Every structure is written in C-alpha cells, then in structure tokens.
Amino acid sequence: MKAAVRYEYCSPSELKIAELPEPEPQPKEIQVKVMTCTVNRTDMAVLTGWPWIMRLFVGYPKPKGATPGTDFVGEITQIGSEVKEYAVGDRVWGFIDNGCGSHGEYFCTSSFENLRKVSKNIDPIQAGASIEGVHYAYNFLNKINLKEGDQVLVIGGTGAIGSATIQILKSRNIHVTAVSLGNVEKVAQLGADQVIDGLIDDFTGIKQQFDAVLDAVGKSRFKICKPLLKKNGTYLSSELGHNWENPFLSLSTSFFSRKKVKFPIPLNVNKSLIQIEELLLEGKFKPLIDRVVSLEQLPEAYTYVGSGKKLGNVVLSYLNKGFGLQ
Numbered sequence: 214m215k216a217a218v219r220y221e222y223c224s225p226s227e228l229k230i231a232e233l234p235e236p237e238p239q240p241k242e243i244q245v246k247v248m249t250c251t252v253n254r255t256d257m258a259v260l261t262g263w264p265w266i267m268r269l270f271v272g273y274p275k276p277k278g279a280t281p282g283t284d285f286v287g288e289i290t291q292i293g294s295e296v297k298e299y300a301v302g303d304r305v306w307g308f309i310d311n312g313c314g315s316h317g318e319y320f321c322t323s324s325f326e327n328l329r330k331v332s333k334n335i336d337p338i339q340a341g342a343s344i345e346g347v348h349y350a351y352n353f354l355n356k357i358n359l360k361e362g363d364q365v366l367v368i369g370g371t372g373a374i375g376s377a378t379i380q381i382l383k384s385r386n387i388h389v390t391a392v393s394l395g396n397v398e399k400v401a402q403l404g405a406d407q408v409i410d411g412l413i414d415d416f417t418g419i420k421q422q423f424d425a426v427l428d429a430v431g432k433s434r435f436k437i438c439k440p441l442l443k444k445n446g447t448y449l450s451s452e453l454g455h456n457w458e459n460p461f462l463s464l465s466t467s468f469f470s471r472k473k474v475k476f477p478i479p480l481n482v483n484k485s486l487i488q489i490e491e492l493l494l495e496g497k498f499k500p501l502i503d504r505v506v507s508l509e510q511l512p513e514a515y516t517y518v519g520s521g522k523k524l525g526n527v528v529l530s531y532l533n534k535g536f537g538l539q
Contacts (some may be wrong), residue, residue: 250284364421
C-alpha cells in the first residue's frame, strides 16, 4: 500500500510517500481501507510534535507510528478474531487524536470508542470533512448552556472549527456574529447573522455583548474579550493561550469571576459523530471544503494547512483506489 511516512517528528517538506506492507489486524482490531480523511491542525501537531505536549500522547522521543493522520471515513476490510461489534463491509468514521495512520491507504485500530458506523447515504467527501473540526466545535458547545436566541461571537469563521461552530449554532436558532479575515461572503453563506471583517474592523471595539465568545483559531485572549461578554458570559478558545493561560483561567474564573473561561478538552468522539450525522442526513450541515487532494499531494497539503490560509477543510481522498465512487 501507499502511505505517508516519517520516523521522527518533522516538517511537511520531510514527509515522504512510500510503499509499505498492508497492516494485518490483531485479534481485537479492525482493518480500515480509507476512503477520505482531512489534513488538519491536529495532524500538524502529530507530524511536527508541536506543541511539545503532543509528544506525551503521540510518542517520545519519536512518534509511535510512522504514518500520520487522525480522522477517517473508510470501509472495514478485515476484522480480528475477537471483534464482535463490526463486520467486513461496514462503513465507519472516526477521529483518533494521537494518530491512527489514515494518511495511508489502510490502517488497523482497536480504538472503538473513537469511531462508529456511518450512513452510506452521506457522501464520503462530505463525511470526511465533518469530523475533526466538528468534534472540536461540539466540545466548545458542550461546555456552555446556550438557549435559543442567545448571542455568540465566533472568532475565526472560516476555519474547520469555526465554520462548523457557526452552522451548529444556527441549527439551534442562536444568533451568531462571526469574525473573519476577509471571506465575508463565505462566512455569511454559512449562516452567520453578522460578519465582521477583521481586515477592516477591530472586533474588540464593537459595543455589543455576547453570551459566549468562542475563539476557534486561538488568536485572542480573555482579557481582551472580557468586555464583550455579558455579566455571566463565557469565553472559550481552541488553544492553550498565551503562556498556557487558558487552563489556569478556567480554574481561577470558576471561583473569582462571573465571566468565565472554559477550556474545552475534546472528549467523547462518538457523541460528536452521532450529532453531526443527524444534521448531515437532515441537510442542516454542509462542511466548508477548501480543496480535495491526493496522497501524492500530501506534503504540499500539510504546508498549506500550516500556512493558516485554508478555508474550512482540506480533504484527502482515496476514492479512485477501487471504491467505484466519484
């Protein structure tokens, strides 16, 4: 099989495409033939080992697995002798944040808590772009109690997380103001009620206050956004923050401030997949896709994702590899 490989933490330019033996499942594993996946921020951390804390989960001093990739849509092609939950031919999707090897044509896993069957009525390209960013978006929203009509500010409206957050919020009839560096029309198409172009206006100067501020790109700080929160409002960021302040602020504001910081630790992948599958089948969610690439284009795709210029998701597709799908 073909796969992306690296045996040490490295930059995108050092990632190689190589021929590897097809992995065989252990008794408690399934083998997955990958249909689609994405190249995302989590993948960048798995590839480079940065932030350094990722190495505690991916492997130290070297990564445990040679092939990166964290999310996937695929078909089960083999099952281990002890596997009862799945059968050959099942279509599954999932997200394993310390790496599963989906940037190769096949991988094996026993992390069943991080995957589930997915409807074959959902286009695999759309499904592949509805996993990693969506999971982080749900972990934002699961930390706060929002009700219909509440007002939320989403910073970073065109990223995988931000674009998903906007659509999920709108499915719950919540008023969304989004901040984007350009691409105003694209963000409006996602359903945002108001879009602030950060290239023109400083969002911190607006007079409006919000029930929650959700920073999907990790570029803001609580002390800057605090005036934008209502008296019992909540600030969340997808990143650790300046000098890793967000986890500490989450603790301190829980005792000493009416305006809270919540730091969303992304848990319960299965719950996220259940929720987004329903929206996809109902036509209430359409992932934002920047481009679709082949495995041979993967090093360049990583470089592009690392540039911070992508809109939504960069999808890696294997659909010309024997699935008979367009």
